[in-house]
Amino acid sequence: MLAEHRGFVPLNRDGLVDRVAKTLVDAILAGGIPPGERLAESTIAKQMDLSRAPVREALRLLESSGLVEYRTNRGFFVKVVSVASMSDLYDLRILLETAAIRRLTEINADVALPALRAQAAELHRLAGEGDDLMAHVSADMLFHRLICEHSGNQRFLQLFDQIANETKLGLLVIGRLYDDPHQMAGTHDPIVEAVALRDANRAAGAIDYHISVAKEMVTQHFHDQQEGKPE
Amino acid sequence: MLAEHRGFVPLNRDGLVDRVAKTLVDAILAGGIPPGERLAESTIAKQMDLSRAPVREALRLLESSGLVEYRTNRGFFVKVVSVASMSDLYDLRILLETAAIRRLTEINADVALPALRAQAAELHRLAGEGDDLMAHVSADMLFHRLICEHSGNQRFLQLFDQIANETKLGLLVIGRLYDDPHQMAGTHDPIVEAVALRDANRAAGAIDYHISVAKEMVTQHFHDQQEGKPE
DNA sequence: GATTTGTCGTTTGTCGACAATCTTCTTGAC
DNA sequence: GTCAAGAAGATTGTCGACAAACGACAAATC
Known part of the structure:
Protein backbone atom coordinates (compact mmCIF):
# COMPACT_ATOMS: atom_id res chain seq x y z
CA MET A 1 0.00 0.00 0.00
CA LYS A 79 -26.70 39.13 2.19
CA VAL A 80 -27.87 41.88 4.49
CA VAL A 81 -28.03 40.69 8.07
CA SER A 82 -31.09 41.97 9.85
CA VAL A 83 -31.86 41.81 13.54
CA ALA A 84 -34.62 39.32 12.80
CA SER A 85 -32.40 36.99 10.79
CA MET A 86 -29.75 36.97 13.50
CA SER A 87 -32.36 36.36 16.18
CA ASP A 88 -33.76 33.46 14.18
CA LEU A 89 -30.29 32.08 13.62
CA TYR A 90 -29.47 32.09 17.31
CA ASP A 91 -32.78 30.47 18.20
CA LEU A 92 -31.94 27.70 15.79
CA ARG A 93 -28.49 27.35 17.30
CA ILE A 94 -30.01 27.06 20.77
CA LEU A 95 -32.35 24.37 19.53
CA LEU A 96 -29.58 22.49 17.78
CA GLU A 97 -26.87 22.72 20.37
CA THR A 98 -29.00 22.01 23.42
CA ALA A 99 -30.22 18.85 21.71
CA ALA A 100 -26.69 17.99 20.63
CA ILE A 101 -25.18 18.37 24.08
CA ARG A 102 -28.02 16.38 25.61
CA ARG A 103 -27.25 13.46 23.34
CA LEU A 104 -23.53 13.93 23.82
CA THR A 105 -23.87 13.85 27.60
CA GLU A 106 -26.10 10.82 27.55
CA ILE A 107 -24.40 8.59 25.06
CA ASN A 108 -20.95 9.90 24.30
CA ALA A 109 -19.53 11.83 27.24
CA ASP A 110 -16.48 9.63 27.73
CA VAL A 111 -15.15 10.29 24.26
CA ALA A 112 -16.27 13.88 24.00
CA LEU A 113 -15.18 15.17 27.38
CA PRO A 114 -11.41 15.19 26.77
CA ALA A 115 -11.92 16.97 23.46
CA LEU A 116 -14.16 19.60 25.05
CA ARG A 117 -11.73 20.08 27.92
CA ALA A 118 -8.84 20.53 25.53
CA GLN A 119 -10.69 23.07 23.45
CA ALA A 120 -11.83 25.02 26.51
CA ALA A 121 -8.22 25.13 27.64
CA GLU A 122 -7.18 26.32 24.22
CA LEU A 123 -9.66 29.16 24.53
CA HIS A 124 -8.11 30.23 27.82
CA ARG A 125 -4.64 29.95 26.35
CA LEU A 126 -5.61 32.20 23.45
CA ALA A 127 -7.17 34.66 25.85
CA GLY A 128 -3.83 35.05 27.61
CA GLU A 129 -1.92 35.12 24.38
CA GLY A 130 -3.07 38.22 22.64
CA ASP A 131 -5.98 39.63 20.77
CA ASP A 132 -6.09 37.95 17.40
CA LEU A 133 -9.83 38.12 17.07
CA MET A 134 -10.06 35.67 14.21
CA ALA A 135 -8.12 33.07 16.17
CA HIS A 136 -10.47 33.45 19.13
CA VAL A 137 -13.50 33.14 16.93
CA SER A 138 -12.19 30.05 15.17
CA ALA A 139 -11.41 28.41 18.50
CA ASP A 140 -14.85 29.20 19.85
CA MET A 141 -16.43 27.83 16.68
CA LEU A 142 -14.45 24.65 17.08
CA PHE A 143 -15.75 24.21 20.61
CA HIS A 144 -19.34 24.43 19.48
CA ARG A 145 -18.60 22.24 16.51
CA LEU A 146 -17.22 19.54 18.78
CA ILE A 147 -20.54 19.40 20.55
CA CYS A 148 -22.38 18.69 17.32
CA GLU A 149 -19.67 16.33 16.15
CA HIS A 150 -20.05 14.12 19.19
CA SER A 151 -23.83 14.29 19.31
CA GLY A 152 -24.11 11.00 17.50
CA ASN A 153 -26.23 12.56 14.77
CA GLN A 154 -24.31 13.39 11.64
CA ARG A 155 -26.98 15.71 10.44
CA PHE A 156 -26.54 17.91 13.49
CA LEU A 157 -22.96 18.47 12.48
CA GLN A 158 -23.95 19.02 8.88
CA LEU A 159 -26.45 21.65 9.92
CA PHE A 160 -23.90 23.33 12.14
CA ASP A 161 -21.42 23.54 9.29
CA GLN A 162 -24.12 24.92 7.08
CA ILE A 163 -24.77 27.86 9.38
CA ALA A 164 -21.13 28.13 10.42
CA ASN A 165 -20.29 31.20 8.39
CA GLU A 166 -23.23 33.21 9.60
CA THR A 167 -22.45 32.06 13.10
CA LYS A 168 -18.93 33.31 12.61
CA LEU A 169 -20.35 36.67 11.67
CA GLY A 170 -22.10 36.79 15.01
CA LEU A 171 -19.02 35.67 16.88
CA LEU A 172 -16.94 38.38 15.29
CA VAL A 173 -19.36 40.91 16.64
CA ILE A 174 -19.37 39.37 20.08
CA GLY A 175 -15.60 39.23 20.13
CA ARG A 176 -15.47 42.95 19.62
CA LEU A 177 -17.99 43.49 22.39
CA TYR A 178 -16.13 41.52 25.01
CA ASP A 179 -13.59 43.70 26.76
CA ASP A 180 -11.99 40.82 28.56
CA PRO A 181 -11.17 37.76 26.44
CA HIS A 182 -10.83 35.67 29.59
CA GLN A 183 -14.42 36.41 30.43
CA MET A 184 -15.46 35.15 27.02
CA ALA A 185 -13.35 32.03 27.39
CA GLY A 186 -14.73 31.39 30.87
CA THR A 187 -18.32 31.20 29.71
CA HIS A 188 -17.61 27.78 28.26
CA ASP A 189 -16.49 26.19 31.50
CA PRO A 190 -19.93 25.59 33.04
CA ILE A 191 -20.86 23.62 29.96
CA VAL A 192 -17.86 21.34 30.27
CA GLU A 193 -18.47 20.89 33.98
CA ALA A 194 -22.06 19.82 33.42
CA VAL A 195 -20.93 17.25 30.87
CA ALA A 196 -18.31 16.00 33.33
CA LEU A 197 -21.11 15.45 35.84
CA ARG A 198 -23.07 13.57 33.17
CA ASP A 199 -25.94 15.97 33.86
CA ALA A 200 -27.68 16.41 30.52
CA ASN A 201 -30.26 18.89 31.76
CA ARG A 202 -27.65 21.07 33.35
CA ALA A 203 -25.47 20.90 30.25
CA ALA A 204 -28.40 21.88 28.07
CA GLY A 205 -29.23 24.72 30.42
CA ALA A 206 -25.65 25.92 30.43
CA ILE A 207 -25.31 26.06 26.67
CA ASP A 208 -28.76 27.56 26.34
CA TYR A 209 -27.65 30.36 28.64
CA HIS A 210 -24.32 30.70 26.88
CA ILE A 211 -25.86 31.11 23.44
CA SER A 212 -28.68 33.27 24.77
CA VAL A 213 -26.19 35.74 26.15
CA ALA A 214 -24.44 35.78 22.81
CA LYS A 215 -27.75 36.26 21.05
CA GLU A 216 -28.51 39.21 23.26
CA MET A 217 -25.21 40.89 22.43
CA VAL A 218 -25.45 40.22 18.72
CA THR A 219 -29.04 41.34 18.29
CA GLN A 220 -28.37 44.39 20.41
CA HIS A 221 -25.41 45.25 18.21
CA PHE A 222 -27.25 44.83 14.94
CA HIS A 223 -30.23 46.67 16.35
CA ASP A 224 -28.11 49.68 17.23
CA GLN A 225 -26.38 49.52 13.89
CA GLN A 226 -29.66 49.52 12.03
CA GLU A 227 -30.96 52.42 14.08
CA GLY A 228 -27.66 54.22 13.88
CA LYS A 229 -27.32 54.65 10.17
CA PRO A 230 -30.61 54.58 8.34
CA GLU A 231 -29.77 57.08 5.62
CA MET B 1 -28.28 4.43 -19.15
CA LYS B 79 -27.14 9.58 -2.88
CA VAL B 80 -27.63 6.21 -1.26
CA VAL B 81 -29.92 6.38 1.74
CA SER B 82 -28.78 4.33 4.70
CA VAL B 83 -30.74 3.41 7.79
CA ALA B 84 -28.50 5.66 9.84
CA SER B 85 -29.01 8.70 7.62
CA MET B 86 -32.77 8.26 7.69
CA SER B 87 -32.75 7.84 11.45
CA ASP B 88 -30.68 10.99 11.83
CA LEU B 89 -32.98 12.85 9.47
CA TYR B 90 -36.08 11.94 11.43
CA ASP B 91 -34.45 12.88 14.73
CA LEU B 92 -33.73 16.28 13.25
CA ARG B 93 -37.30 16.57 12.06
CA ILE B 94 -38.59 15.77 15.53
CA LEU B 95 -36.33 18.42 16.99
CA LEU B 96 -37.35 21.00 14.41
CA GLU B 97 -41.06 20.38 14.30
CA THR B 98 -41.65 20.02 18.03
CA ALA B 99 -39.94 23.37 18.51
CA ALA B 100 -41.89 24.86 15.62
CA ILE B 101 -45.28 23.74 16.84
CA ARG B 102 -44.46 24.95 20.35
CA ARG B 103 -43.81 28.41 19.05
CA LEU B 104 -46.79 28.24 16.73
CA THR B 105 -49.12 27.28 19.57
CA GLU B 106 -47.80 29.96 21.84
CA ILE B 107 -47.58 32.93 19.57
CA ASN B 108 -49.45 32.24 16.36
CA ALA B 109 -52.26 29.77 16.90
CA ASP B 110 -55.03 32.08 15.74
CA VAL B 111 -53.58 32.50 12.29
CA ALA B 112 -52.20 29.00 11.92
CA LEU B 113 -55.15 26.99 13.15
CA PRO B 114 -57.48 27.52 10.17
CA ALA B 115 -54.67 26.65 7.78
CA LEU B 116 -53.84 23.47 9.69
CA ARG B 117 -57.50 22.50 9.89
CA ALA B 118 -57.93 22.99 6.17
CA GLN B 119 -54.89 20.92 5.34
CA ALA B 120 -55.94 18.13 7.69
CA ALA B 121 -59.32 18.10 5.98
CA GLU B 122 -57.61 17.95 2.63
CA LEU B 123 -55.70 14.88 3.80
CA HIS B 124 -58.94 13.15 4.70
CA ARG B 125 -60.49 14.17 1.41
CA LEU B 126 -57.59 12.66 -0.49
CA ALA B 127 -57.80 9.50 1.57
CA GLY B 128 -61.36 9.01 0.41
CA GLU B 129 -60.57 9.98 -3.13
CA GLY B 130 -58.20 7.31 -4.31
CA ASP B 131 -54.65 6.17 -3.97
CA ASP B 132 -52.49 8.67 -5.79
CA LEU B 133 -49.51 8.20 -3.53
CA MET B 134 -47.68 11.30 -4.70
CA ALA B 135 -50.70 13.48 -3.99
CA HIS B 136 -50.98 12.10 -0.46
CA VAL B 137 -47.31 12.66 0.20
CA SER B 138 -47.40 16.22 -1.11
CA ALA B 139 -50.42 17.01 1.04
CA ASP B 140 -48.76 15.55 4.12
CA MET B 141 -45.61 17.53 3.41
CA LEU B 142 -47.64 20.69 3.13
CA PHE B 143 -49.17 20.06 6.54
CA HIS B 144 -45.78 19.78 8.15
CA ARG B 145 -44.52 22.73 6.18
CA LEU B 146 -47.36 24.87 7.50
CA ILE B 147 -46.15 24.20 11.02
CA CYS B 148 -42.70 25.53 10.22
CA GLU B 149 -44.15 28.38 8.22
CA HIS B 150 -46.16 29.66 11.15
CA SER B 151 -43.47 29.06 13.74
CA GLY B 152 -42.39 32.67 13.56
CA ASN B 153 -38.83 31.65 12.74
CA GLN B 154 -38.03 31.93 9.07
CA ARG B 155 -35.01 29.72 9.45
CA PHE B 156 -37.16 26.85 10.64
CA LEU B 157 -39.02 26.97 7.37
CA GLN B 158 -35.82 27.30 5.42
CA LEU B 159 -34.41 24.22 7.13
CA PHE B 160 -37.61 22.31 6.50
CA ASP B 161 -37.46 23.10 2.81
CA GLN B 162 -33.85 22.06 2.74
CA ILE B 163 -34.61 18.57 3.99
CA ALA B 164 -37.97 18.39 2.23
CA ASN B 165 -36.90 16.15 -0.60
CA GLU B 166 -35.27 13.57 1.61
CA THR B 167 -38.31 13.71 3.83
CA LYS B 168 -40.44 13.05 0.80
CA LEU B 169 -38.37 10.00 0.08
CA GLY B 170 -39.21 8.69 3.53
CA LEU B 171 -42.89 9.51 3.16
CA LEU B 172 -43.10 7.68 -0.13
CA VAL B 173 -41.92 4.60 1.70
CA ILE B 174 -44.40 5.07 4.51
CA GLY B 175 -47.22 5.67 2.10
CA ARG B 176 -46.75 2.21 0.75
CA LEU B 177 -46.72 0.79 4.25
CA TYR B 178 -50.01 2.27 5.35
CA ASP B 179 -52.81 -0.01 4.26
CA ASP B 180 -55.51 2.43 5.13
CA PRO B 181 -54.98 5.99 3.89
CA HIS B 182 -57.58 7.21 6.38
CA GLN B 183 -55.41 5.93 9.18
CA MET B 184 -52.52 7.96 7.86
CA ALA B 185 -54.67 11.04 7.50
CA GLY B 186 -56.08 10.59 11.01
CA THR B 187 -52.70 10.70 12.68
CA HIS B 188 -52.61 14.44 12.10
CA ASP B 189 -55.80 15.21 13.97
CA PRO B 190 -54.41 15.01 17.52
CA ILE B 191 -51.84 17.63 16.55
CA VAL B 192 -54.49 20.03 15.33
CA GLU B 193 -56.60 19.42 18.41
CA ALA B 194 -53.74 20.23 20.74
CA VAL B 195 -53.11 23.48 18.91
CA ALA B 196 -56.81 24.29 19.15
CA LEU B 197 -56.54 23.86 22.91
CA ARG B 198 -53.49 26.14 22.92
CA ASP B 199 -51.62 23.37 24.69
CA ALA B 200 -48.05 23.64 23.46
CA ASN B 201 -46.74 20.67 25.39
CA ARG B 202 -49.48 18.44 24.15
CA ALA B 203 -48.99 19.63 20.60
CA ALA B 204 -45.27 18.98 20.81
CA GLY B 205 -45.94 15.53 22.23
CA ALA B 206 -48.43 14.77 19.49
CA ILE B 207 -46.12 15.67 16.65
CA ASP B 208 -43.22 13.95 18.36
CA TYR B 209 -45.27 10.78 18.46
CA HIS B 210 -46.46 11.28 14.88
CA ILE B 211 -42.97 11.64 13.47
CA SER B 212 -41.57 8.92 15.71
CA VAL B 213 -44.06 6.45 14.31
CA ALA B 214 -43.07 7.51 10.82
CA LYS B 215 -39.41 7.15 11.72
CA GLU B 216 -40.02 3.66 12.96
CA MET B 217 -41.68 2.61 9.73
CA VAL B 218 -39.06 4.20 7.52
CA THR B 219 -36.03 2.87 9.36
CA GLN B 220 -37.65 -0.55 9.53
CA HIS B 221 -38.21 -0.47 5.80
CA PHE B 222 -34.70 0.61 4.92
CA HIS B 223 -33.32 -1.86 7.41
CA ASP B 224 -35.16 -4.75 5.79
CA GLN B 225 -34.17 -3.53 2.38
CA GLN B 226 -30.50 -3.44 3.31
CA GLU B 227 -30.71 -6.89 4.85
CA GLY B 228 -32.84 -8.23 2.05
CA LYS B 229 -30.57 -7.64 -0.87
CA PRO B 230 -26.93 -7.41 0.12
CA GLU B 231 -25.20 -8.77 -2.93
C1' DG C 1 0.99 -15.23 -12.30
C1' DA C 2 0.82 -10.97 -9.98
C1' DT C 3 2.00 -6.30 -9.97
C1' DT C 4 3.21 -2.29 -12.15
C1' DT C 5 3.19 0.79 -16.11
C1' DG C 6 1.32 2.77 -20.30
C1' DT C 7 -2.53 3.97 -23.21
C1' DC C 8 -7.18 5.14 -24.49
C1' DG C 9 -11.91 6.52 -24.11
C1' DT C 10 -14.97 8.98 -21.19
C1' DT C 11 -16.23 12.63 -18.02
C1' DT C 12 -15.38 16.69 -15.61
C1' DG C 13 -12.96 21.49 -15.34
C1' DT C 14 -12.35 25.76 -17.43
C1' DC C 15 -12.66 28.93 -20.98
C1' DG C 16 -14.16 32.70 -24.32
C1' DA C 17 -18.10 34.08 -27.15
C1' DC C 18 -22.67 35.29 -27.99
C1' DA C 19 -27.67 35.91 -26.73
C1' DA C 20 -31.07 37.43 -23.36
C1' DT C 21 -32.08 40.40 -19.72
C1' DC C 22 -31.71 44.03 -16.54
C1' DT C 23 -30.13 48.96 -15.29
C1' DT C 24 -29.10 53.39 -16.21
C1' DC C 25 -29.05 57.40 -18.82
C1' DT C 26 -30.92 60.18 -22.26
C1' DT C 27 -34.46 62.39 -24.54
C1' DG C 28 -38.72 64.29 -25.31
C1' DA C 29 -43.50 65.49 -24.22
C1' DC C 30 -46.54 67.50 -21.02
C1' DG D 1 -39.82 70.20 -13.25
C1' DT D 2 -41.73 65.53 -13.73
C1' DC D 3 -42.50 61.54 -15.89
C1' DA D 4 -42.32 58.06 -19.58
C1' DA D 5 -40.36 55.78 -23.38
C1' DG D 6 -36.49 54.18 -25.40
C1' DA D 7 -31.58 53.74 -26.40
C1' DA D 8 -27.07 52.42 -24.58
C1' DG D 9 -24.34 49.94 -21.49
C1' DA D 10 -23.47 46.40 -18.40
C1' DT D 11 -24.43 41.79 -16.43
C1' DT D 12 -26.28 37.35 -16.40
C1' DG D 13 -27.74 32.96 -19.16
C1' DT D 14 -26.37 29.56 -22.26
C1' DC D 15 -23.48 27.51 -25.44
C1' DG D 16 -19.76 24.70 -27.81
C1' DA D 17 -14.83 23.75 -27.58
C1' DC D 18 -10.74 22.39 -25.56
C1' DA D 19 -7.74 20.91 -21.53
C1' DA D 20 -7.18 18.07 -17.48
C1' DA D 21 -8.35 14.19 -14.73
C1' DC D 22 -10.21 9.74 -14.03
C1' DG D 23 -11.17 4.62 -14.76
C1' DA D 24 -10.50 0.54 -17.29
C1' DC D 25 -7.97 -2.37 -19.74
C1' DA D 26 -3.82 -3.85 -22.25
C1' DA D 27 1.14 -4.39 -22.17
C1' DA D 28 5.33 -4.96 -19.92
C1' DT D 29 8.15 -6.31 -16.10
C1' DC D 30 9.67 -9.17 -12.48
Missing part, protein backbone atom coordinates in the same frame (compact mmCIF):
# COMPACT_ATOMS: atom_id res chain seq x y z
CA LEU A 2 1.02 3.54 -0.55
CA ALA A 3 -0.13 4.45 2.92
CA GLU A 4 2.83 2.52 4.28
CA HIS A 5 5.16 5.16 2.79
CA ARG A 6 4.60 7.14 5.90
CA GLY A 7 3.16 10.58 5.95
CA PHE A 8 2.00 11.23 2.42
CA VAL A 9 -1.12 13.22 2.99
CA PRO A 10 -3.35 13.28 -0.07
CA LEU A 11 -2.55 16.42 -2.01
CA ASN A 12 -5.24 19.03 -1.74
CA ARG A 13 -6.06 19.00 -5.39
CA ASP A 14 -9.74 19.84 -5.13
CA GLY A 15 -9.20 23.22 -6.16
CA LEU A 16 -10.20 26.29 -7.84
CA VAL A 17 -13.83 26.60 -6.86
CA ASP A 18 -13.10 25.98 -3.20
CA ARG A 19 -10.24 28.42 -3.24
CA VAL A 20 -12.39 31.11 -4.82
CA ALA A 21 -15.13 30.42 -2.29
CA LYS A 22 -12.73 30.67 0.61
CA THR A 23 -11.28 33.92 -0.65
CA LEU A 24 -14.75 35.41 -0.94
CA VAL A 25 -15.84 34.17 2.47
CA ASP A 26 -12.76 35.69 4.07
CA ALA A 27 -13.38 38.98 2.33
CA ILE A 28 -17.01 39.10 3.42
CA LEU A 29 -16.33 38.08 7.02
CA ALA A 30 -13.52 40.62 7.24
CA GLY A 31 -16.02 43.25 6.21
CA GLY A 32 -14.17 43.94 3.01
CA ILE A 33 -17.37 43.64 1.02
CA PRO A 34 -20.29 45.48 2.57
CA PRO A 35 -23.71 43.81 2.88
CA GLY A 36 -26.00 44.42 -0.05
CA GLU A 37 -23.09 44.86 -2.43
CA ARG A 38 -23.35 43.26 -5.79
CA LEU A 39 -20.92 40.48 -6.58
CA ALA A 40 -20.47 40.74 -10.32
CA GLU A 41 -19.11 37.51 -11.76
CA SER A 42 -16.93 39.06 -14.40
CA THR A 43 -15.41 41.56 -11.99
CA ILE A 44 -14.39 38.84 -9.58
CA ALA A 45 -13.22 36.63 -12.41
CA LYS A 46 -11.05 39.40 -13.78
CA GLN A 47 -9.59 40.19 -10.37
CA MET A 48 -8.70 36.55 -9.76
CA ASP A 49 -7.58 36.07 -13.33
CA LEU A 50 -9.88 33.23 -14.32
CA SER A 51 -13.12 32.75 -16.14
CA ARG A 52 -16.64 33.23 -14.85
CA ALA A 53 -17.52 29.54 -14.55
CA PRO A 54 -15.61 28.70 -11.37
CA VAL A 55 -16.56 32.03 -9.84
CA ARG A 56 -20.18 31.30 -10.47
CA GLU A 57 -19.94 27.92 -8.83
CA ALA A 58 -18.15 29.37 -5.84
CA LEU A 59 -20.93 31.91 -5.44
CA ARG A 60 -23.51 29.14 -5.55
CA LEU A 61 -21.61 27.50 -2.73
CA LEU A 62 -21.67 30.67 -0.68
CA GLU A 63 -25.37 30.93 -1.32
CA SER A 64 -26.01 27.60 0.37
CA SER A 65 -23.99 28.77 3.34
CA GLY A 66 -26.14 31.84 3.65
CA LEU A 67 -23.58 34.58 3.12
CA VAL A 68 -24.77 35.46 -0.33
CA GLU A 69 -28.11 35.86 -1.99
CA TYR A 70 -29.00 35.06 -5.56
CA ARG A 71 -31.66 36.71 -7.69
CA THR A 72 -32.47 35.35 -11.12
CA ASN A 73 -31.12 37.44 -13.95
CA ARG A 74 -29.75 39.90 -11.42
CA GLY A 75 -26.85 38.04 -9.89
CA PHE A 76 -25.34 37.58 -6.46
CA PHE A 77 -25.42 40.01 -3.55
CA VAL A 78 -23.85 39.95 -0.12
CA LEU B 2 -30.38 7.44 -18.40
CA ALA B 3 -32.33 7.16 -21.58
CA GLU B 4 -33.98 4.03 -20.30
CA HIS B 5 -35.01 5.63 -17.05
CA ARG B 6 -37.28 8.24 -18.49
CA GLY B 7 -37.97 10.16 -21.66
CA PHE B 8 -37.07 13.70 -20.84
CA VAL B 9 -39.13 16.23 -22.68
CA PRO B 10 -37.43 19.29 -24.13
CA LEU B 11 -38.03 22.30 -21.92
CA ASN B 12 -39.15 25.87 -22.30
CA ARG B 13 -36.59 28.54 -21.81
CA ASP B 14 -37.57 30.32 -18.62
CA GLY B 15 -36.07 29.38 -15.29
CA LEU B 16 -34.20 26.65 -17.06
CA VAL B 17 -32.07 25.58 -14.13
CA ASP B 18 -35.04 25.21 -11.82
CA ARG B 19 -36.90 23.23 -14.41
CA VAL B 20 -34.02 20.87 -14.93
CA ALA B 21 -33.69 20.47 -11.17
CA LYS B 22 -37.38 19.71 -10.79
CA THR B 23 -37.29 17.14 -13.57
CA LEU B 24 -34.36 15.40 -11.95
CA VAL B 25 -35.93 15.50 -8.49
CA ASP B 26 -39.11 13.95 -9.82
CA ALA B 27 -37.16 11.24 -11.58
CA ILE B 28 -35.18 10.41 -8.46
CA LEU B 29 -38.18 10.46 -6.13
CA ALA B 30 -40.13 8.28 -8.54
CA GLY B 31 -37.32 5.78 -8.28
CA GLY B 32 -36.50 6.16 -11.95
CA ILE B 33 -32.85 6.67 -11.16
CA PRO B 34 -31.49 4.18 -8.64
CA PRO B 35 -29.32 5.29 -5.70
CA GLY B 36 -25.62 5.29 -6.42
CA GLU B 37 -26.17 5.85 -10.12
CA ARG B 38 -23.93 8.31 -11.84
CA LEU B 39 -25.53 11.46 -13.21
CA ALA B 40 -23.37 12.33 -16.20
CA GLU B 41 -23.78 15.96 -17.16
CA SER B 42 -23.44 15.50 -20.90
CA THR B 43 -25.89 12.62 -20.97
CA ILE B 44 -28.58 14.60 -19.19
CA ALA B 45 -27.79 17.67 -21.27
CA LYS B 46 -28.18 15.71 -24.48
CA GLN B 47 -31.45 14.17 -23.39
CA MET B 48 -32.92 17.51 -22.45
CA ASP B 49 -31.45 19.14 -25.51
CA LEU B 50 -29.40 21.85 -23.84
CA SER B 51 -25.83 22.45 -22.82
CA ARG B 52 -24.04 21.19 -19.74
CA ALA B 53 -23.94 24.51 -17.90
CA PRO B 54 -27.56 24.62 -16.69
CA VAL B 55 -27.51 20.90 -15.96
CA ARG B 56 -24.46 21.36 -13.81
CA GLU B 57 -26.09 24.15 -11.85
CA ALA B 58 -29.23 22.12 -11.37
CA LEU B 59 -27.16 19.27 -9.99
CA ARG B 60 -25.45 21.64 -7.58
CA LEU B 61 -28.90 22.64 -6.38
CA LEU B 62 -29.87 19.04 -5.83
CA GLU B 63 -26.69 18.56 -3.91
CA SER B 64 -27.68 21.18 -1.36
CA SER B 65 -31.03 19.47 -0.97
CA GLY B 66 -29.32 16.22 -0.19
CA LEU B 67 -30.57 14.04 -3.01
CA VAL B 68 -27.31 14.03 -4.88
CA GLU B 69 -23.69 13.74 -3.95
CA TYR B 70 -20.76 15.41 -5.66
CA ARG B 71 -17.19 14.16 -5.84
CA THR B 72 -14.56 16.38 -7.37
CA ASN B 73 -13.42 15.33 -10.79
CA ARG B 74 -15.83 12.40 -10.65
CA GLY B 75 -19.19 14.05 -10.94
CA PHE B 76 -22.61 13.67 -9.39
CA PHE B 77 -24.21 10.53 -8.00
CA VAL B 78 -27.64 9.79 -6.61
